[in-house]
Amino acid sequence: MKFFVTAAKGLEELVYSELVELGIQSAKIERGGVSFSGTLEEACRTCLWLRTASRVLLQLADFPCSTNDELYNGVKSIAWHRFLTPDMTMAVDSVLRDSAMTHSGFVALKTKDAVVDSIRDTFGRRPNVDTKLPDLRINVHLVKNICSISLDLSGESLDRRGYRLDRNKAPLRENMAAALVAFSGWQGDIPLYDPMCGSGTILIEAALKASNTAPGLLREKFGFQGWPGHDPTTWRNVINEAKELRKRELPIKLRGFDISPGTIDMAKQNASRAGVGRLASFQAADISTFAPSSSPAMIIFNPPYGERMGQIEEMASLYQSFGDVLKKRCAGSTAYILCGNSELVRHIGLKATRRIPIWNGPIECRLLKYEMY
Numbered sequence: 129m130k131f132f133v134t135a136a137k138g139l140e141e142l143v144y145s146e147l148v149e150l151g152i153q154s155a156k157i158e159r160g161g162v163s164f165s166g167t168l169e170e171a172c173r174t175c176l177w178l179r180t181a182s183r184v185l186l187q188l189a190d191f192p193c194s195t196n197d198e199l200y201n202g203v204k205s206i207a208w209h210r211f212l213t214p215d216m217t218m219a220v221d222s223v224l225r226d227s228a229m230t231h232s233g234f235v236a237l238k239t240k241d242a243v244v245d246s247i248r249d250t251f252g253r254r255p256n257v258d259t260k261l262p263d264l265r266i267n268v269h270l271v272k273n274i275c276s277i278s279l280d281l282s283g284e285s286l287d288r289r290g291y292r293l294d295r296n297k298a299p300l301r302e303n304m305a306a307a308l309v310a311f312s313g314w315q316g317d318i319p320l321y322d323p324m325c326g327s328g329t330i331l332i333e334a335a336l337k338a339s340n341t342a343p344g345l346l347r348e349k350f351g352f353q354g355w356p357g358h359d360p361t362t363w364r365n366v367i368n369e370a371k372e373l374r375k376r377e378l379p380i381k382l383r384g385f386d387i388s389p390g391t392i393d394m395a396k397q398n399a400s401r402a403g404v405g406r407l408a409s410f411q412a413a414d415i416s417t418f419a420p421s422s423s424p425a426m427i428i429f430n431p432p433y434g435e436r437m438g439q440i441e442e443m444a445s446l447y448q449s450f451g452d453v454l455k456k457r458c459a460g461s462t463a464y465i466l467c468g469n470s471e472l473v474r475h476i477g478l479k480a481t482r483r484i485p486i487w488n489g490p491i492e493c494r495l496l497k498y499e500m501y
């Protein structure tokens with residue numbers, strides 16, 4: 129079977145490395161993600177273990193498509209009864225580029241009609257549509273008049289781990305936080321700090337990684353669990369095996385600080401829901417008082433960007449003040465800072481030794497590496 133793992137722009141290589149580490153040798157980097165071939169069980173396992181990916185898709189068919197009829201016939205020729213019954217709900221997402229058909233809503237509708245007709249032909253009844261939480265999510269990718277139909281194994285996107293119920297004002301997606309940790313190369317062998325931790329996502333993802341905890345263990349459900357033919361016994365074994373692999377203690381400490389006490393409470397609750405409450409500690413503090421308690425340490429954070437004009441000046445002095453803290457109190461340590469505003473970066477007053485482009489949603493950011501000697 130052929131699969132495609134979607135990734136935020138800039139994270140494709142991390143997803144590739146994770147797949148190879150999971151034993152998937154056929155992984156290949158493509159535009160927008162990584163493809164691989166393997167068994168359905170292998171793909172389900174990737175849903176549980178991938179930290180930096182967005183979704184895992186099962187590729188069902190590719191066919192030339194320039195007209196309504198080609199779309200309808202191509203979709204209807206797929207053996208839908210293998211994946212969908214009349215009692216399940218479905219939704220269709222479509223993405224179009226450089227093709228004769230130009231209306232994505234229409235393409236989604238036509239695809240839905242073909243699937244519904246196919247199921248009605250087989251069972252005599254049709255499935256209903258649920259755009260929010262469907263049992264089966266179908267993806268249509270129509271690029272240069274080639275239509276690719278795939279099924280989403282993930283269900284809700286993989287960054288929704290389930291530990292973050294409250295999302296603070298400027299949350300970082302869980303897979304993005306995991307990506308910052310992966311880019312830093314931190315291996316759980318030196319202390320890790322986030323002096324602007326917000327809801328704690330970076331430290332929680334780091335603790336999950338260092339304790340070898342599968343990031344999907346907390347999820348109530350993945351998309352494939354509602355599919356006909358899903359084998360709950362095999363899946364339970366995959367889950368139990370992941371639970372066995374989990375380390376309960378770490379040799380080092382992870383520490384988070386934030387100026388907002390309410391945010392710190394949220395971070396503590398998130399960490400304990402994620403099962404890493406004992407591995408990471410959180411405390412309210414202004415970054416101007418920050419100092420790692422030993423050296424070397426790894427420091428990873430994403431400061432506010434200050435989107436409104438009035439905020440920019442205030443932000444400039446914040447960036448200058450944490451730049452001073454890094455220079456004066458963090459000798460021997462390495463910092464990775466995710467910045468979405470290049471104007472603010474120069475106020476840090478340090479020279480980055482690495483600049484990694486990452487797209488945080490629509491915002492083009494840089495993950496900047498600073499080595500403090």
Ligand SMILES: C[S@@+](CC[C@H](N)C(=O)[O-])C[C@H]1O[C@@H](n2cnc3c(N)ncnc32)[C@H](O)[C@@H]1O
Pocket residue numbers: 296298299300305323324325326327328329330385386387388391413414415416430431432433446
């Ligand atoms: C972009 S958010 C960080 C989001 C975080 N990574 C998360 O996962 O939720 C920036 C955080 O910096 C905090 N902050 C702003 N000024 C600060 C300061 N002077 N000292 C410490 N924290 C500060 C804010 O309260 C906010 O939670």
